[in-house]
Amino acid sequence: MNDDASFDPEAFWEAILSRDPQQIRATFASLDRESQMAVMQHLFRMATEPGWHPEQRLSARKALEALGFAPNGLDETQ
Numbered sequence: 409m410n411d412d413a414s415f416d417p418e419a420f421w422e423a424i425l426s427r428d429p430q431q432i433r434a435t436f437a438s439l440d441r442e443s444q445m446a447v448m449q450h451l452f453r454m455a456t457e458p459g460w461h462p463e464q465r466l467s468a469r470k471a472l473e474a475l476g477f478a479p480n481g482l483d484e485t486q
Contacts, residue, residue, distance in 0.1 A: 424451070425467035429474035436475055448475065 423435040424447065436444060454460050454468035 427470045432474040
């Protein structure tokens with residue numbers, strides 16, 4: 409994702425899952441294209457696959473929305 413020795417994965421995911429569209433977009437923009445694709449795929453899995461806590465699923469959906477991916481078809485009850 410980021411080769412910087414000061415990269416903090418916990419802070420990164422906290423920002424991506426913050427539900428703050430501005431913070432989500434700024435954090436996402438700091439990634440290279442390959443890392444952006446990996447994060448988008450992970451967010452989609454979080455939002456759609458069973459096994460995630462409902463709050464994690466909601467945060468993932470909010471992140472996808474902030475990044476311009478409108479997951480309208482995602483089932484919020486799963």
